[in-house]
Amino acid sequence: MSEIDPTDHALATIASILENPEPVLVVRDTETPAAEEDSVVEEHPAAADEHPVVAEHEHPVVEEQPLVPEHTDADGYSKVGPGPMVAIRLKWTVHRGDDGQYYVHETIGEQSAPVVSGPMTSEAAVRFVDAHEEEANRRFELLRSEIAGRSSLADYERKGEA
Numbered sequence: 001m002s003e004i005d006p007t008d009h010a011l012a013t014i015a016s017i018l019e020n021p022e023p024v025l026v027v028r029d030t031e032t033p034a035a036e037e038d039s040v041v042e043e044h045p046a047a048a049d050e051h052p053v054v055a056e057h058e059h060p061v062v063e064e065q066p067l068v069p070e071h072t073d074a075d076g077y078s079k080v081g082p083g084p085m086v087a088i089r090l091k092w093t094v095h096r097g098d099d100g101q102y103y104v105h106e107t108i109g110e111q112s113a114p115v116v117s118g119p120m121t122s123e124a125a126v127r128f129v130d131a132h133e134e135e136a137n138r139r140f141e142l143l144r145s146e147i148a149g150r151s152s153l154a155d156y157e158r159k160g161e162a
Contacts, residue, residue: 008151010084011144074102074122079129081136086110090136092129094122104128 074094081090087109095103101119117128 007084011147014082014084014144074125077126077129079133081133082140090132092132094125094129096122106132 075096076094078091078093081092083089089109091107093105093107093114095105097103097119099119102122102125103116103118103120104125105114105116107114118125120128
């Protein structure tokens with residue numbers, strides 16, 4: 001009986017998460033209240049906000065929201081690359097320097113010394129982080145596909161069909 005590599009389980013878990021992300025949903029009432037409801041809203045504005053009136057035949061509009069809110073200030077903006085092990089996972093974090101410029105600290109794992117890129121503007125630093133995170137995800141998907149392809153080829157050869 002052959003042993004199963006724990007990395008296979010980790011990669012399978014990551015793949016299932018990446019293939020089937022659960023969207024965060026926000027429900028917003030898009031209907032405007034009727035004329036008589038306007039007078040109620042004017043008399044008791046706090047009460048109207050707490051319990052919006054929705055008729056049974058109306059369907060609320062559902063909007064997908066990103067899991068991570070947009071970052072308004074570049075200082076502290078951070079993204080983490082993919083990977084099954086924290087020890088080899090890439091992380092990019094934007095820091096504002098004493099000179100007012102922004103620098104991106106790139107680390108591998110939790111204990112490594114950062115590789116610093118900069119100086120740059122806040123927008124350029126955010127674009128830098130996003131571009132490097134997208135590239136890391138692309139490379140991870142290629143590697144994962146290659147591993148999955150080799151695994152299925154090995155299964156094919158083990159069955160004697162090659």
